[in-house]
Amino acid sequence: MMLLTPGMAAFDMDGTLLNEASQMSKGNREALFKLQETGCKLVLSTGRMFGSAQIPIDSFPFDGYVCSNGAALYEKDGTLIRRYSLAKEMVIGAIHALRQDSEPVYYEMHDTNSNRWMVQEDRDRLEPIIEQGTSLEGVSMRRFALYRLAKVVPLEEMLKNIETGEAEIVKFFIWESDAERLKWIADQFAPWKSQISITSSGSTNIEINSHGVSKWEGLRHFCQLWGIAPEKVMAFGDAENDREALTEAGYSVAMENASSKIKEIAKFVAPHHNEDGVAQFIWKHVLGETPSR
Template sequence: MLLTPRLAAFDMDGTLLNEQSQMTEATKEACLLLKEHGCKLVLSTGRTYGSAQLPIDSFPFDGYVCSNGATVYEADGTMVRSTFLPKDMVIDAVHALRKEAIYYELHDTASSRLMVKEDRDRLEALVEEDASVEGLLMRRFAFYKLARVVPLAELLEMVESGESEIVKFFIWHKNPERLDWVREQLEPFADRSSITTSGKHNVEVIPHGISKWEGLRYFCEKWEVTPDQVMAFGDAENDREALTEVGYSVAMDNATSAIKEIARYVAPHHNEDGVARFIRNNVLGIK
Protein backbone atom coordinates (compact mmCIF):
# COMPACT_ATOMS: atom_id res chain seq x y z
CA MET A 1 0.00 0.00 0.00
CA LEU A 2 1.36 3.42 -0.96
CA LEU A 3 2.13 6.02 1.70
CA THR A 4 0.10 9.24 1.71
CA PRO A 5 2.09 12.08 3.37
CA ARG A 6 0.82 15.66 3.21
CA LEU A 7 4.18 17.10 4.31
CA ALA A 8 7.66 15.71 3.62
CA ALA A 9 10.67 16.96 5.58
CA PHE A 10 14.20 16.35 4.37
CA ASP A 11 17.48 16.43 6.22
CA MET A 12 20.20 17.54 3.81
CA ASP A 13 23.70 16.17 4.45
CA GLY A 14 23.74 12.39 4.37
CA THR A 15 20.10 12.32 3.27
CA LEU A 16 18.83 14.56 0.47
CA LEU A 17 22.35 15.36 -0.79
CA ASN A 18 25.00 12.97 -2.07
CA GLU A 19 28.57 12.98 -0.79
CA GLN A 20 29.44 15.83 -3.16
CA SER A 21 26.74 17.90 -1.39
CA GLN A 22 24.57 17.83 -4.51
CA MET A 23 20.84 17.44 -4.91
CA THR A 24 20.83 15.16 -7.95
CA GLU A 25 18.50 15.51 -10.91
CA ALA A 26 16.80 12.26 -9.94
CA THR A 27 16.12 13.64 -6.48
CA LYS A 28 14.80 16.93 -7.86
CA GLU A 29 12.49 15.07 -10.24
CA ALA A 30 11.08 12.81 -7.52
CA CYS A 31 10.53 15.76 -5.17
CA LEU A 32 8.74 17.73 -7.90
CA LEU A 33 6.48 14.77 -8.58
CA LEU A 34 5.75 14.52 -4.86
CA LYS A 35 4.93 18.23 -4.79
CA GLU A 36 2.59 17.82 -7.77
CA HIS A 37 1.01 14.99 -5.78
CA GLY A 38 -0.14 17.63 -3.26
CA CYS A 39 2.59 17.14 -0.65
CA LYS A 40 4.33 20.14 0.93
CA LEU A 41 8.14 19.96 0.92
CA VAL A 42 10.27 21.34 3.76
CA LEU A 43 14.02 21.30 4.23
CA SER A 44 14.88 20.25 7.78
CA THR A 45 18.56 20.86 8.34
CA GLY A 46 21.31 21.76 10.74
CA ARG A 47 22.60 24.26 8.17
CA THR A 48 21.95 27.98 8.27
CA TYR A 49 19.39 29.26 5.77
CA GLY A 50 22.16 30.74 3.61
CA SER A 51 24.17 27.52 3.58
CA ALA A 52 21.06 25.47 2.84
CA GLN A 53 20.47 27.44 -0.37
CA LEU A 54 23.85 26.58 -1.91
CA PRO A 55 23.27 22.98 -3.07
CA ILE A 56 19.56 23.09 -3.98
CA ASP A 57 19.85 25.37 -7.03
CA SER A 58 16.65 27.36 -6.33
CA PHE A 59 14.53 24.23 -5.92
CA PRO A 60 11.03 25.39 -4.82
CA PHE A 61 10.73 24.10 -1.27
CA ASP A 62 7.65 25.25 0.64
CA GLY A 63 9.56 26.08 3.81
CA TYR A 64 12.81 25.74 5.69
CA VAL A 65 13.65 24.53 9.19
CA CYS A 66 17.29 25.55 9.72
CA SER A 67 19.93 25.39 12.45
CA ASN A 68 18.22 22.26 13.85
CA GLY A 69 14.98 24.16 14.40
CA ALA A 70 16.40 27.37 15.87
CA THR A 71 15.26 29.31 12.77
CA VAL A 72 12.23 28.75 10.55
CA TYR A 73 11.63 30.36 7.15
CA GLU A 74 8.78 30.64 4.68
CA ALA A 75 9.30 29.63 1.05
CA ASP A 76 10.38 33.17 0.14
CA GLY A 77 13.08 33.25 2.83
CA THR A 78 11.14 35.30 5.39
CA MET A 79 12.19 34.23 8.88
CA VAL A 80 9.10 33.53 10.97
CA ARG A 81 10.65 31.99 14.07
CA SER A 82 14.01 32.24 15.79
CA THR A 83 15.34 31.04 19.11
CA PHE A 84 18.85 31.99 20.16
CA LEU A 85 21.31 31.01 22.85
CA PRO A 86 21.67 33.29 25.93
CA LYS A 87 24.34 35.98 25.44
CA ASP A 88 26.30 35.18 28.60
CA MET A 89 26.31 31.49 27.77
CA VAL A 90 27.66 32.17 24.27
CA ILE A 91 30.45 34.36 25.63
CA ASP A 92 31.41 31.83 28.32
CA ALA A 93 31.32 28.97 25.80
CA VAL A 94 33.63 30.84 23.41
CA HIS A 95 36.18 31.35 26.18
CA ALA A 96 35.93 27.66 27.13
CA LEU A 97 36.32 26.34 23.58
CA ARG A 98 39.34 28.55 22.90
CA LYS A 99 41.38 26.63 25.46
CA GLU A 100 42.11 23.88 22.92
CA ALA A 101 42.62 23.62 19.15
CA ILE A 102 39.04 22.73 18.28
CA TYR A 103 37.26 23.79 15.08
CA TYR A 104 34.17 25.81 15.96
CA GLU A 105 31.75 28.22 14.31
CA LEU A 106 29.00 30.43 15.71
CA HIS A 107 25.88 30.61 13.53
CA ASP A 108 23.51 33.56 13.88
CA THR A 109 20.06 34.56 12.66
CA ALA A 110 21.63 36.38 9.68
CA SER A 111 23.16 33.06 8.45
CA SER A 112 26.66 34.28 9.36
CA ARG A 113 29.21 31.62 10.28
CA LEU A 114 31.43 33.48 12.71
CA MET A 115 35.01 32.53 13.57
CA VAL A 116 37.50 34.17 15.92
CA LYS A 117 40.38 35.77 14.04
CA GLU A 118 42.89 34.96 16.77
CA ASP A 119 42.09 31.24 16.36
CA ARG A 120 42.33 31.20 12.58
CA ASP A 121 45.87 29.77 12.22
CA ARG A 122 45.28 26.75 14.40
CA LEU A 123 41.85 26.13 12.88
CA GLU A 124 43.39 26.27 9.43
CA ALA A 125 45.91 23.63 10.50
CA LEU A 126 43.02 21.36 11.46
CA VAL A 127 41.29 21.63 8.09
CA GLU A 128 44.47 21.14 6.06
CA GLU A 129 44.97 17.56 7.19
CA ASP A 130 43.91 14.24 5.62
CA ALA A 131 40.98 14.96 3.29
CA SER A 132 39.61 11.44 3.73
CA VAL A 133 38.29 12.31 7.19
CA GLU A 134 34.49 12.58 7.24
CA GLY A 135 33.34 16.17 6.83
CA LEU A 136 36.78 17.65 6.27
CA LEU A 137 36.19 18.87 2.72
CA MET A 138 33.02 20.60 3.88
CA ARG A 139 34.94 22.20 6.75
CA ARG A 140 37.49 23.55 4.28
CA PHE A 141 34.74 25.04 2.13
CA ALA A 142 33.16 26.69 5.16
CA PHE A 143 36.51 27.91 6.43
CA TYR A 144 37.68 29.50 3.18
CA LYS A 145 34.41 30.42 1.46
CA LEU A 146 31.66 30.91 4.04
CA ALA A 147 33.22 32.01 7.32
CA ARG A 148 33.09 35.56 8.58
CA VAL A 149 36.31 35.99 10.55
CA VAL A 150 36.28 38.71 13.23
CA PRO A 151 38.57 39.64 16.12
CA LEU A 152 37.61 38.09 19.46
CA ALA A 153 36.74 41.42 21.12
CA GLU A 154 34.54 42.43 18.19
CA LEU A 155 32.73 39.09 18.14
CA LEU A 156 32.01 39.25 21.87
CA GLU A 157 30.71 42.80 21.46
CA MET A 158 28.47 41.69 18.59
CA VAL A 159 26.99 39.06 20.87
CA GLU A 160 26.69 41.33 23.92
CA SER A 161 25.01 44.13 21.96
CA GLY A 162 22.58 41.81 20.22
CA GLU A 163 23.96 42.62 16.78
CA SER A 164 24.49 38.88 16.33
CA GLU A 165 21.91 36.53 17.81
CA ILE A 166 23.60 33.16 18.03
CA VAL A 167 21.39 30.18 17.28
CA LYS A 168 24.00 27.44 17.18
CA PHE A 169 27.59 26.43 17.87
CA PHE A 170 29.02 23.98 15.36
CA ILE A 171 32.09 22.17 16.72
CA TRP A 172 34.18 19.66 14.79
CA HIS A 173 37.31 17.59 15.24
CA LYS A 174 38.88 14.83 13.12
CA ASN A 175 39.24 12.72 16.26
CA PRO A 176 35.76 12.02 17.73
CA GLU A 177 37.31 11.34 21.15
CA ARG A 178 38.29 15.02 21.40
CA LEU A 179 34.60 15.86 21.42
CA ASP A 180 34.34 14.31 24.89
CA TRP A 181 36.40 17.27 26.11
CA VAL A 182 34.01 19.62 24.28
CA ARG A 183 31.02 18.06 26.00
CA GLU A 184 32.74 18.54 29.36
CA GLN A 185 33.25 22.23 28.64
CA LEU A 186 29.59 22.61 27.72
CA GLU A 187 28.23 20.76 30.74
CA PRO A 188 27.73 23.98 32.82
CA PHE A 189 25.28 25.21 30.17
CA ALA A 190 23.11 22.07 30.09
CA ASP A 191 20.08 23.85 31.53
CA ARG A 192 20.13 26.50 28.79
CA SER A 193 21.18 24.53 25.73
CA SER A 194 20.84 21.16 24.04
CA ILE A 195 23.61 19.14 22.46
CA THR A 196 23.06 17.09 19.35
CA THR A 197 25.13 15.90 16.40
CA SER A 198 24.88 15.31 12.65
CA GLY A 199 27.87 12.94 12.58
CA LYS A 200 30.53 11.33 14.75
CA HIS A 201 32.99 14.18 14.13
CA ASN A 202 30.82 17.06 15.36
CA VAL A 203 28.83 18.51 18.21
CA GLU A 204 26.02 21.01 17.67
CA VAL A 205 24.83 23.27 20.48
CA ILE A 206 21.36 24.77 20.12
CA PRO A 207 18.89 26.50 22.46
CA HIS A 208 17.29 24.32 25.12
CA GLY A 209 14.16 22.51 23.93
CA ILE A 210 14.78 23.25 20.24
CA SER A 211 14.78 20.52 17.60
CA LYS A 212 13.92 20.02 13.96
CA TRP A 213 10.54 18.70 15.07
CA GLU A 214 9.79 21.92 16.95
CA GLY A 215 10.48 23.80 13.73
CA LEU A 216 8.33 21.46 11.66
CA ARG A 217 5.40 22.00 14.01
CA TYR A 218 5.13 25.55 12.68
CA PHE A 219 4.32 24.20 9.22
CA CYS A 220 2.02 21.51 10.60
CA GLU A 221 -0.04 24.22 12.28
CA LYS A 222 0.06 26.50 9.24
CA TRP A 223 -1.11 23.82 6.79
CA GLU A 224 -3.28 21.93 9.29
CA VAL A 225 -1.23 18.77 8.92
CA THR A 226 -1.25 16.22 11.74
CA PRO A 227 2.00 14.48 12.79
CA ASP A 228 0.80 11.16 11.38
CA GLN A 229 0.56 12.83 7.95
CA VAL A 230 4.23 13.91 8.00
CA MET A 231 7.08 12.02 6.35
CA ALA A 232 10.58 12.80 7.60
CA PHE A 233 13.89 11.61 6.16
CA GLY A 234 17.09 11.62 8.23
CA ASP A 235 20.34 9.90 9.08
CA ALA A 236 21.70 11.30 12.34
CA GLU A 237 21.02 12.15 15.97
CA ASN A 238 19.72 15.64 15.15
CA ASP A 239 16.87 13.94 13.26
CA ARG A 240 15.78 11.88 16.28
CA GLU A 241 12.89 14.05 17.50
CA ALA A 242 11.38 14.42 14.04
CA LEU A 243 11.66 10.71 13.26
CA THR A 244 10.09 9.88 16.62
CA GLU A 245 7.09 12.15 16.16
CA VAL A 246 6.03 11.71 12.54
CA GLY A 247 3.80 9.05 11.05
CA TYR A 248 6.20 8.15 8.24
CA SER A 249 9.75 8.08 9.62
CA VAL A 250 12.44 7.18 7.07
CA ALA A 251 16.08 6.54 7.98
CA MET A 252 18.68 6.36 5.25
CA ASP A 253 20.63 3.14 4.72
CA ASN A 254 23.74 5.11 5.75
CA ALA A 255 22.11 6.25 9.00
CA THR A 256 23.42 5.24 12.38
CA SER A 257 22.00 2.01 13.81
CA ALA A 258 20.35 4.00 16.62
CA ILE A 259 18.44 6.12 14.10
CA LYS A 260 17.45 3.11 12.01
CA GLU A 261 15.99 1.51 15.13
CA ILE A 262 13.49 4.33 15.68
CA ALA A 263 12.43 4.67 12.03
CA ARG A 264 9.52 2.80 10.46
CA TYR A 265 11.20 2.63 7.05
CA VAL A 266 14.73 2.54 5.63
CA ALA A 267 15.55 4.25 2.32
CA PRO A 268 18.53 3.34 0.13
CA HIS A 269 21.91 5.02 0.67
CA HIS A 270 22.11 8.78 0.15
CA ASN A 271 24.76 8.23 -2.53
CA GLU A 272 22.35 6.04 -4.48
CA ASP A 273 19.48 8.56 -4.81
CA GLY A 274 17.91 6.98 -1.74
CA VAL A 275 15.33 9.71 -1.15
CA ALA A 276 14.24 9.69 -4.79
CA ARG A 277 13.97 5.91 -4.92
CA PHE A 278 11.94 5.77 -1.71
CA ILE A 279 9.51 8.45 -2.93
CA ARG A 280 9.05 6.81 -6.32
CA ASN A 281 8.57 3.30 -4.95
CA ASN A 282 6.62 3.96 -1.75
CA VAL A 283 4.63 7.14 -2.36
CA LEU A 284 4.21 7.54 -6.11
CA GLY A 285 4.15 3.85 -7.03
CA ILE A 286 6.73 4.29 -9.80
CA LYS A 287 9.32 1.55 -10.15
Protein backbone atom coordinates in the same frame (compact mmCIF):
# COMPACT_ATOMS: atom_id res chain seq x y z
CA MET B 1 1.28 -2.77 -1.37
CA MET B 2 -0.63 0.10 0.22
CA LEU B 3 0.86 3.47 -0.66
CA LEU B 4 1.73 6.05 1.99
CA THR B 5 -0.17 9.35 1.98
CA PRO B 6 1.89 12.12 3.60
CA GLY B 7 0.54 15.65 3.89
CA MET B 8 4.04 16.99 4.49
CA ALA B 9 7.48 15.57 3.70
CA ALA B 10 10.61 16.84 5.47
CA PHE B 11 14.11 16.26 4.15
CA ASP B 12 17.44 16.38 5.90
CA MET B 13 20.17 17.48 3.49
CA ASP B 14 23.67 16.07 4.08
CA GLY B 15 23.65 12.29 3.99
CA THR B 16 19.99 12.23 2.94
CA LEU B 17 18.73 14.46 0.12
CA LEU B 18 22.25 15.36 -1.06
CA ASN B 19 24.83 12.95 -2.45
CA GLU B 20 28.47 12.77 -1.33
CA ALA B 21 29.29 15.71 -3.62
CA SER B 22 26.75 17.80 -1.65
CA GLN B 23 24.45 17.98 -4.66
CA MET B 24 20.74 17.41 -5.05
CA SER B 25 20.55 14.92 -7.90
CA LYS B 26 18.27 15.17 -10.92
CA GLY B 27 16.53 12.02 -9.74
CA ASN B 28 15.72 13.43 -6.32
CA ARG B 29 14.53 16.72 -7.84
CA GLU B 30 12.14 14.91 -10.19
CA ALA B 31 10.70 12.79 -7.37
CA LEU B 32 10.18 15.84 -5.13
CA PHE B 33 8.43 17.76 -7.92
CA LYS B 34 6.10 14.81 -8.50
CA LEU B 35 5.41 14.53 -4.77
CA GLN B 36 4.68 18.26 -4.55
CA GLU B 37 2.21 17.94 -7.44
CA THR B 38 0.10 15.59 -5.29
CA GLY B 39 -0.47 18.45 -2.81
CA CYS B 40 2.12 17.30 -0.29
CA LYS B 41 3.97 20.19 1.38
CA LEU B 42 7.77 19.93 1.17
CA VAL B 43 10.04 21.22 3.93
CA LEU B 44 13.82 21.31 4.05
CA SER B 45 14.87 20.18 7.54
CA THR B 46 18.57 20.78 8.07
CA GLY B 47 21.35 21.69 10.44
CA ARG B 48 22.55 24.16 7.82
CA MET B 49 21.82 27.86 7.90
CA PHE B 50 19.29 29.16 5.38
CA GLY B 51 21.96 30.70 3.15
CA SER B 52 24.14 27.60 2.90
CA ALA B 53 21.05 25.42 2.43
CA GLN B 54 20.16 27.32 -0.75
CA ILE B 55 23.39 26.50 -2.59
CA PRO B 56 22.88 22.79 -3.41
CA ILE B 57 19.09 22.88 -3.98
CA ASP B 58 19.44 25.29 -6.93
CA SER B 59 16.17 27.22 -6.43
CA PHE B 60 13.99 24.18 -5.76
CA PRO B 61 10.66 25.60 -4.46
CA PHE B 62 10.33 24.13 -0.98
CA ASP B 63 7.25 25.24 0.94
CA GLY B 64 9.18 25.96 4.14
CA TYR B 65 12.57 25.68 5.80
CA VAL B 66 13.61 24.34 9.20
CA CYS B 67 17.22 25.49 9.50
CA SER B 68 19.99 25.33 12.12
CA ASN B 69 18.37 22.19 13.60
CA GLY B 70 15.10 24.06 14.13
CA ALA B 71 16.55 27.27 15.60
CA ALA B 72 15.49 29.32 12.57
CA LEU B 73 12.30 28.81 10.54
CA TYR B 74 11.63 30.40 7.14
CA GLU B 75 8.72 30.74 4.78
CA LYS B 76 9.10 29.59 1.16
CA ASP B 77 10.24 33.09 0.12
CA GLY B 78 13.01 33.13 2.73
CA THR B 79 11.23 35.29 5.31
CA LEU B 80 12.42 34.49 8.83
CA ILE B 81 9.31 33.67 10.84
CA ARG B 82 10.70 32.22 14.06
CA ARG B 83 14.07 31.99 15.79
CA TYR B 84 15.46 30.55 19.01
CA SER B 85 18.71 32.28 19.95
CA LEU B 86 21.29 31.17 22.47
CA ALA B 87 21.58 33.45 25.53
CA LYS B 88 24.28 36.12 25.11
CA GLU B 89 25.91 35.27 28.46
CA MET B 90 26.04 31.60 27.51
CA VAL B 91 27.63 32.31 24.11
CA ILE B 92 30.29 34.58 25.60
CA GLY B 93 31.04 32.10 28.38
CA ALA B 94 31.31 29.24 25.90
CA ILE B 95 33.76 31.16 23.72
CA HIS B 96 36.06 31.67 26.70
CA ALA B 97 35.68 28.00 27.71
CA LEU B 98 36.55 26.72 24.23
CA ARG B 99 39.61 28.98 24.02
CA GLN B 100 41.10 27.98 27.38
CA ASP B 101 43.02 24.93 26.16
CA SER B 102 46.40 25.15 24.46
CA GLU B 103 45.11 22.91 21.67
CA PRO B 104 42.75 24.88 19.44
CA VAL B 105 39.10 23.92 18.94
CA TYR B 106 37.41 24.21 15.55
CA TYR B 107 34.17 26.01 16.27
CA GLU B 108 31.80 28.21 14.31
CA MET B 109 28.90 30.32 15.58
CA HIS B 110 25.91 30.59 13.27
CA ASP B 111 23.50 33.52 13.37
CA THR B 112 20.06 34.36 11.97
CA ASN B 113 21.61 36.12 8.94
CA SER B 114 23.39 32.96 7.74
CA ASN B 115 26.81 34.14 8.92
CA ARG B 116 29.46 31.69 10.17
CA TRP B 117 31.32 33.72 12.80
CA MET B 118 34.87 32.81 13.79
CA VAL B 119 37.39 34.52 16.06
CA GLN B 120 40.36 35.99 14.22
CA GLU B 121 42.87 34.98 16.90
CA ASP B 122 41.84 31.35 16.51
CA ARG B 123 42.09 30.95 12.76
CA ASP B 124 45.89 30.65 12.48
CA ARG B 125 45.88 28.08 15.27
CA LEU B 126 43.23 26.08 13.41
CA GLU B 127 45.13 25.65 10.17
CA PRO B 128 46.97 22.43 11.16
CA ILE B 129 43.87 20.61 12.40
CA ILE B 130 41.67 21.15 9.37
CA GLU B 131 43.86 18.65 7.50
CA GLN B 132 43.01 15.89 9.98
CA GLY B 133 40.66 13.03 9.16
CA THR B 134 40.48 10.44 6.41
CA SER B 135 37.85 12.10 4.23
CA LEU B 136 39.26 14.28 1.47
CA GLU B 137 35.74 15.66 1.06
CA GLY B 138 35.64 16.63 4.75
CA VAL B 139 39.01 18.40 4.60
CA SER B 140 37.92 20.29 1.50
CA MET B 141 34.68 21.40 3.13
CA ARG B 142 36.47 22.61 6.28
CA ARG B 143 39.02 24.58 4.26
CA PHE B 144 36.22 26.15 2.24
CA ALA B 145 34.36 27.11 5.44
CA LEU B 146 37.48 28.50 7.09
CA TYR B 147 38.72 30.60 4.19
CA ARG B 148 35.67 31.33 2.06
CA LEU B 149 32.52 31.17 4.17
CA ALA B 150 33.55 32.30 7.64
CA LYS B 151 33.06 35.86 8.84
CA VAL B 152 36.25 36.33 10.83
CA VAL B 153 36.62 39.12 13.40
CA PRO B 154 38.93 39.83 16.35
CA LEU B 155 37.86 38.39 19.70
CA GLU B 156 37.03 41.78 21.21
CA GLU B 157 34.82 42.67 18.25
CA MET B 158 33.14 39.26 18.34
CA LEU B 159 32.22 39.66 22.00
CA LYS B 160 30.90 43.16 21.31
CA ASN B 161 28.80 41.93 18.39
CA ILE B 162 27.23 39.30 20.61
CA GLU B 163 26.58 41.75 23.44
CA THR B 164 24.94 44.31 21.15
CA GLY B 165 22.91 41.72 19.28
CA GLU B 166 24.58 42.35 15.92
CA ALA B 167 25.43 38.66 15.97
CA GLU B 168 22.37 36.78 17.19
CA ILE B 169 23.80 33.30 17.64
CA VAL B 170 21.47 30.34 17.21
CA LYS B 171 24.02 27.52 16.98
CA PHE B 172 27.56 26.43 17.80
CA PHE B 173 29.08 23.98 15.32
CA ILE B 174 32.19 22.17 16.58
CA TRP B 175 34.34 19.73 14.63
CA GLU B 176 36.85 17.30 16.16
CA SER B 177 38.05 13.95 14.79
CA ASP B 178 39.13 12.53 18.18
CA ALA B 179 36.15 11.09 20.07
CA GLU B 180 37.64 11.63 23.53
CA ARG B 181 38.47 15.24 22.82
CA LEU B 182 35.01 15.78 21.35
CA LYS B 183 33.59 14.56 24.66
CA TRP B 184 35.86 17.00 26.53
CA ILE B 185 34.56 19.82 24.34
CA ALA B 186 30.95 18.84 25.05
CA ASP B 187 31.76 18.87 28.76
CA GLN B 188 32.77 22.54 28.49
CA PHE B 189 29.11 23.35 27.97
CA ALA B 190 28.08 21.71 31.27
CA PRO B 191 27.58 25.05 33.10
CA TRP B 192 24.75 25.83 30.67
CA LYS B 193 23.20 22.36 30.39
CA SER B 194 19.76 23.63 31.39
CA GLN B 195 19.87 26.25 28.62
CA ILE B 196 21.04 24.16 25.68
CA SER B 197 20.43 21.09 23.54
CA ILE B 198 23.41 19.11 22.24
CA THR B 199 23.18 16.98 19.11
CA SER B 200 25.31 16.06 16.09
CA SER B 201 25.07 15.59 12.35
CA GLY B 202 27.98 13.15 12.24
CA SER B 203 30.50 11.26 14.34
CA THR B 204 33.06 14.09 14.25
CA ASN B 205 30.94 17.06 15.34
CA ILE B 206 28.61 18.40 18.00
CA GLU B 207 26.01 21.10 17.53
CA ILE B 208 24.69 23.34 20.30
CA ASN B 209 21.27 24.99 20.16
CA SER B 210 18.96 26.58 22.67
CA HIS B 211 17.15 24.18 25.04
CA GLY B 212 14.19 22.42 23.44
CA VAL B 213 15.20 23.24 19.89
CA SER B 214 15.02 20.38 17.40
CA LYS B 215 14.06 19.78 13.81
CA TRP B 216 10.82 18.21 15.00
CA GLU B 217 9.79 21.29 16.97
CA GLY B 218 10.39 23.29 13.81
CA LEU B 219 8.30 20.87 11.77
CA ARG B 220 5.51 21.08 14.37
CA HIS B 221 5.23 24.79 13.60
CA PHE B 222 4.49 24.01 9.96
CA CYS B 223 2.10 21.23 10.97
CA GLN B 224 0.09 23.78 12.92
CA LEU B 225 0.36 26.39 10.17
CA TRP B 226 -0.94 24.04 7.48
CA GLY B 227 -3.26 21.90 9.63
CA ILE B 228 -1.32 18.67 9.10
CA ALA B 229 -1.36 15.96 11.78
CA PRO B 230 2.01 14.53 12.91
CA GLU B 231 0.97 11.09 11.70
CA LYS B 232 0.80 12.53 8.18
CA VAL B 233 4.38 13.82 8.27
CA MET B 234 7.07 11.91 6.36
CA ALA B 235 10.55 12.68 7.67
CA PHE B 236 13.81 11.57 6.03
CA GLY B 237 17.12 11.63 7.94
CA ASP B 238 20.38 9.92 8.76
CA ALA B 239 21.92 11.45 11.91
CA GLU B 240 21.37 12.25 15.58
CA ASN B 241 19.95 15.68 14.81
CA ASP B 242 17.13 13.83 13.00
CA ARG B 243 16.27 11.68 16.02
CA GLU B 244 13.27 13.65 17.29
CA ALA B 245 11.79 13.99 13.80
CA LEU B 246 12.20 10.27 13.09
CA THR B 247 10.70 9.43 16.47
CA GLU B 248 7.62 11.66 16.15
CA ALA B 249 6.75 11.65 12.45
CA GLY B 250 4.07 9.23 11.32
CA TYR B 251 6.18 8.08 8.38
CA SER B 252 9.81 8.09 9.53
CA VAL B 253 12.44 7.14 6.96
CA ALA B 254 16.12 6.56 7.79
CA MET B 255 18.70 6.29 5.04
CA GLU B 256 20.65 3.08 4.49
CA ASN B 257 23.84 5.01 5.29
CA ALA B 258 22.49 6.03 8.72
CA SER B 259 23.83 4.45 11.89
CA SER B 260 22.10 1.36 13.27
CA LYS B 261 20.76 3.42 16.20
CA ILE B 262 19.02 5.83 13.84
CA LYS B 263 17.66 3.07 11.62
CA GLU B 264 16.22 1.33 14.68
CA ILE B 265 13.92 4.24 15.50
CA ALA B 266 12.60 4.69 11.94
CA LYS B 267 9.62 2.84 10.49
CA PHE B 268 11.23 2.59 7.06
CA VAL B 269 14.72 2.49 5.57
CA ALA B 270 15.44 4.12 2.20
CA PRO B 271 18.38 3.19 -0.05
CA HIS B 272 21.75 4.92 0.28
CA HIS B 273 21.90 8.69 -0.23
CA ASN B 274 24.39 8.20 -3.09
CA GLU B 275 21.83 6.03 -4.91
CA ASP B 276 18.99 8.60 -4.96
CA GLY B 277 17.55 6.82 -1.95
CA VAL B 278 14.97 9.55 -1.30
CA ALA B 279 13.69 9.34 -4.86
CA GLN B 280 13.60 5.55 -4.85
CA PHE B 281 11.55 5.55 -1.67
CA ILE B 282 9.08 8.18 -2.89
CA TRP B 283 8.48 6.48 -6.23
CA LYS B 284 7.95 3.07 -4.64
CA HIS B 285 6.07 3.86 -1.42
CA VAL B 286 4.22 7.11 -2.16
CA LEU B 287 3.75 7.65 -5.90
CA GLY B 288 3.58 4.00 -6.89
CA GLU B 289 5.08 4.84 -10.25
CA THR B 290 8.26 4.26 -12.22
CA PRO B 291 10.33 7.41 -12.74
CA SER B 292 10.55 8.72 -16.29
CA ARG B 293 13.90 8.38 -18.02
